[in-house]
Amino acid sequence: MTTVPHHILRFRALTVRYGPTTALENLTLDIPCGSSTAILGPNGAGKSTLLRAILGWQALAGGEIRLGDTHPQHALPRLAYLPQRQAVDWDFPITVRGVVEQGRYPALKLCSRLSAADHARVDRALEELGLTELAERQIRMLSGGQQQRVFLARALAQGADIFLLDEPFAGLDLFACEELTHILRAWETQGRTVLAAVHDLELARRTFTHGVLLDTTLVAAGPINEVLTPANIDRAFRHGHCVHEHPLHPAHHTHGEPTE
Amino acid sequence: MSLHDFLVAPFAYEFMQRGLLSAAVLSLSGGLLGCILVLRRLALMGDALSHSLLPGIALAWLLFGPSTTALFVGALVAGLLTALGSALLSRLTRVKEDAAFGSMFIVFFGAGVALVSKLPTRLNLTHFLFGNVLGVSASDVRLAAVVSGVTVLIFAVFYRAILLETFDPVFHRAIGGRGGLVHFGFLALTVLNLVAALQTMGIVLALGLFLLPAVSAYLWCDHFFRMLLLSVAIALVSSVAGILVSYHAGLASGAAIVLCLGVVFVGSALFSPNYGALYRFRQYLRERRGVRNSPN
Numbered sequence: 001m002t003t004v005p006h007h008i009l010r011f012r013a014l015t016v017r018y019g020p021t022t023a024l025e026n027l028t029l030d031i032p033c034g035s036s037t038a039i040l041g042p043n044g045a046g047k048s049t050l051l052r053a054i055l056g057w058q059a060l061a062g063g064e065i066r067l068g069d070t071h072p073q074h075a076l077p078r079l080a081y082l083p084q085r086q087a088v089d090w091d092f093p094i095t096v097r098g099v100v101e102q103g104r105y106p107a108l109k110l111c112s113r114l115s116a117a118d119h120a121r122v123d124r125a126l127e128e129l130g131l132t133e134l135a136e137r138q139i140r141m142l143s144g145g146q147q148q149r150v151f152l153a154r155a156l157a158q159g160a161d162i163f164l165l166d167e168p169f170a171g172l173d174l175f176a177c178e179e180l181t182h183i184l185r186a187w188e189t190q191g192r193t194v195l196a197a198v199h200d201l202e203l204a205r206r207t208f209t210h211g212v213l214l215d216t217t218l219v220a221a222g223p224i225n226e227v228l229t230p231a232n233i234d235r236a237f238r239h240g241h242c243v244h245e246h247p248l249h250p251a252h253h254t255h256g257e258p259t260e
Numbered sequence: 261m262s263l264h265d266f267l268v269a270p271f272a273y274e275f276m277q278r279g280l281l282s283a284a285v286l287s288l289s290g291g292l293l294g295c296i297l298v299l300r301r302l303a304l305m306g307d308a309l310s311h312s313l314l315p316g317i318a319l320a321w322l323l324f325g326p327s328t329t330a331l332f333v334g335a336l337v338a339g340l341l342t343a344l345g346s347a348l349l350s351r352l353t354r355v356k357e358d359a360a361f362g363s364m365f366i367v368f369f370g371a372g373v374a375l376v377s378k379l380p381t382r383l384n385l386t387h388f389l390f391g392n393v394l395g396v397s398a399s400d401v402r403l404a405a406v407v408s409g410v411t412v413l414i415f416a417v418f419y420r421a422i423l424l425e426t427f428d429p430v431f432h433r434a435i436g437g438r439g440g441l442v443h444f445g446f447l448a449l450t451v452l453n454l455v456a457a458l459q460t461m462g463i464v465l466a467l468g469l470f471l472l473p474a475v476s477a478y479l480w481c482d483h484f485f486r487m488l489l490l491s492v493a494i495a496l497v498s499s500v501a502g503i504l505v506s507y508h509a510g511l512a513s514g515a516a517i518v519l520c521l522g523v524v525f526v527g528s529a530l531f532s533p534n535y536g537a538l539y540r541f542r543q544y545l546r547e548r549r550g551v552r553n554s555p556n
Contacts, residue, residue: 055434081434092299092427093478093487102428105420106435138482158435 008032009054009072009162009195013063016049023049025217027063031210033162036184036194038204038224041214042237047197050214051164054195055081067162077106080155082165085148085172090140097135099150100125103157125156129183145176152183163187165196169203181207201228270507279393279513282404282460283499286469289411289453291492294474295484296446299426303471305358308365309447310454310467312342314372317388317458322379328399332455335463339451342368391462391514393506400459407456411449415488418442423484465514469495472521479532494524 014027024046031037039047052058054065056073067075080103103125104118114122126132129149134142139150148168155163168184169177184194184207198204204211204224211227213219219236220227270276297306316338317331324330342364349360387395415422424432425442433439450470457466477491502517509516530538 057433076434076436079434081431083428083430087430088428089299093481093484094427095482098483099427102424102431105424108420110417154431 008068009193010066011063012066014053014060014065015062016046016053016058017061022216024053024214027214027218029212029218029221031193031195031212031221033193034188034191035210036188036196036208037210037212038196038198038208039212039214040198040201040204040228040236041219044216045214045236046216047214048166050212051081051166051195051197054164055079077158078160078162080158080160080163082151082155082163082168084166084170085144086170088139088147088151090147092139095136095138096131096142096150096153097122097126099139100131100135100153100157103154103159106158121159122157125153128156129153143176144172145179148172148176148180149183161191162193163195165194167197167199169198169200177203184208201233204228266508267504270504275394275396276503276507278396278398278401279460280500280503282396282401282456283469283503283513283517284496285401285404285408286453286457286460287473287495287499288492289408289449290457290470291473291477291495292411292415292488293446293450293453294470294472294495295477295488295491296422296426297450297471298474298478303475305361306450306454306467306470308361309339309342309450310463311372312365312368313338313451313454313458313463314388315368315375316372317463318372318375318379322375328397328403331458332403335455335458336451338368338372339454340448343447343451387462388458389462389464390512391458391460391465391517393460393503393513396459400456404456404460407452411453414445414449422446427484461514461517462512465518468514468518468521469499472518472525473498476521476525476528479528479535482534494521498524 009031011027011029011031014024014029015022016024023044027046027050039050041047049058053060054072055076056071065072067078072079100122101114101118104114104122107118108114123132126135129152131146131149131153134146139147142150152163168180172180181203184196187194188209194208196208198208205228208224210222211224212221213227213232213236215236220229220232271280297303313335316334316336318334319338320327320330320334342361346357346360346364349355349364350357353360355363421432421437421442424435424437425439429439432442453470454463454466457469461469473491473494474487476494477487481487481490498520499517502520503513505511505520506513506516511519528536530536533539
């Protein structure tokens with residue numbers, strides 16, 4: 001696959017620490033844009049940390065992140081972040097349209113109102129995700145899958161082409177999961193980039209074309225079926241078990257081979 | 261008593277005009293701030309913040325006497341110290357933010373009560389606790405007008421940032437918004453308004469003017485902007501009514517206003533068409549009847 005440098009998300013020797021614990025260690029990786037990539041790994045493998053690092057919310061202990069030639073901080077309008085569902089106050093006095101309109105806020109100047117073009121983009125985003133009929137509903141009055149789609153629509157209205165999703169499947173029923181899978185697959189064929197932290201390996205295999213398997217360090221990256229081999233999965237998740245087997249020396253095992 | 265005697269005659273007195281003006285002006289900003297307090301679940305924090313102003317007021321009184329500026333600055337410093345102190349405590353120690361705030365404010369309030377009991381004139385300080393329209397001076401009204409004007413202006417200019425920071429701070433940050441600044445600005449505005457409401461409402465009751473209209477509006481609205489408007493309207497009507505009640509019944513103005521707001525709140529909680537208790541209860545009954553009448 002040939003990729004223009006502009007359309008690639010690069011991580012070079014990325015290291016992130018929370019105090020004494022290492023969340024990501026020496027991660028070097030290229031993620032091609034225009035594909036859908038699942039970020040996989042056990043709890044504490046650094047999945048969410050990787051997303052947060054891309055958005056610049058995480059001070060890096062080392063290494064760098066580049067989107068094409070620039071720092072992702074200079075390309076914030078291209079990035080859309082989707083919150084975890086349980087982080088949202090569903091009783092907030094706001095309608096579906098109100099949430100999707102927020103996607104246009106970054107493009108507006110202080111005190112200016114949404115233009116006709118902004119409203120058109122909001123309408124298009126609502127339409128694409130099948131929310132037009134529900135636009136005037138308060139957001140509590142929706143099913144779980146519909147609630148997820150509201151935030152996908154906001155990301156679309158934003159005009160982003162790189163979507164960062166933190167556990168998008170968490171708390172969705174089977175039907176809503178299938179629906180989301182369809183949407184994400186469609187986005188990928190339209191050349192949009194989806195990067196999602198995912199828990200469920202089988203769901204990831206069905207939904208995403210690429211995978212990144214983490215265990216604080218990089219275990220494997222590439223097409224999803226080459227990443228999710230029994231050997232790789234074993235390697236990524238075995239370290240997690242080590243922590244439980246050696247409660248007195250967790251650091252020793254999670255940080256790879258001892259150097260001394 | 262004629263309607264004229266009841267509604268208009270009281271405002272022939274200058275102190276009543278001043279009391280009405282300061283209550284009305286503070287309703288504008290209080291109604292707005294209250295919505296954010298309610299939606300961000302900061303209601304109890306606002307209450308704590310208002311109590312923590314007491315030592316600042318008492319100390320200013322002790323040092324400078326009854327000067328509006330001194331009291332204002334004293335209260336402001338006490339409020340900001342509480343807010344900053346608890347933020348620092350929760351960052352630097354194991355103590356979580358709510359416990360840090362709770363501990364800080366009660367220590368401040370204790371210090372305030374201790375100072376008040378040492379003051380030469382006790383009577384005037386009870387006015388600060390529960391409000392007294394008689395005590396509203398022209399400079400108090402000016403202060404309230406400036407604070408309220410600044411608050412309304414900030415809400416108008418930063419409406420979208422405030423909405424985002426209230427609804428989805430994570431998204432606000434992701435699009436490059438400055439959440440910390442909005443949050444701190446909001447705390448500072450709250451303290452400013454509490455201080456400005458001192459004379460009319462008293463520190464113990466001032467938060468009622470912010471909180472009650474907002475909770476009432478929350479029970480009626482599905483749009484953020486409409487909630488802000490309704491909250492301000494409820495605050496305005498209730499504070500005018502409260503001032504009149506306080507005049508005719510000889511009640512402390514703060515208490516009268518809070519009681520009027522309380523009537524609106526209880527009415528909303530019971531009778532709101534979608535979110536009120538009666539509606540939910542009726543729905544529950546209907547569901548139960550539905551279950552009983554179903555074929556199985």
